[in-house]
Amino acid sequence: MPIRPENRWLYPIDWQQLSDTIRFDRAGARCEQCARPHLRFVAHLGDGRWWDADAGYWRSDRGRRIAVRGQGRERFDMAAVRTTYVVLACAHLDHDPGHNLPGNLAALCQRCHMLHDAAEHRWQRWWNVFRLCALRDLYEDPRLTRERLARHHLSA
Known part of the structure; x- marks a missing residue:
């Protein structure tokens, strides 16, 4: 998420490098909550379940492999499947931009970040x-x- 200009002074001068380290080195360009990949279109059902094209199966909102009801003999409604472009952000778990220890930072996709900050x-x-x-x-x-x-x- 972009930093508001009035809050910019709360972040360290090397925030971009710190964010890149968390998002790409530690998290491997995947959301640490649900495992969605960075800068990719992802098919999802709107309730957190999404299709992991790399692995070839559906994942839950926590990134675990799941069986989607209706995937067998009966098919689920393809109209329910939507796509989202995933962008990772580095989030402060305690909502304090001054607390920049690695244990307080997480690489989150926009869905997980919004839920975390709700x-x-x-x-x-x-x-x-x-x-x-x-x-x-x-x-x-x-x-x-x-x-x-x-x-x-x-x-x-």
Whole structure:
């Protein structure tokens, strides 16, 4: 994931080299959570199960070999199969960009990274709404109703 400019100072100056070491040397260009390969299109079922073309079988969202129901006599719906282009990122497991020890870093595909950061994203979304509401409370006249506010903006 790209680093926001306001957070860039939290990362070490050699972050790119550190990230490359984790993603390619340690993880072998595969997600350390689900084993999806870097910079490849992967067929998946949307629930974490994906087709490993190199190995020739389906894997779970944890990278384990699985048998997909309906693969035998009955076929699963091919419309359910989608493709995703996989890009690995180096993630901080404790969400602290200042903690850059190898044990705290993991090479994750975008799906695993989003799942890992879900709570952090929910908090950030709440914080943004809270901040915008607070700014509105500071600078808008609380006596204005929505209708009066709309008329005010239309006449201006």
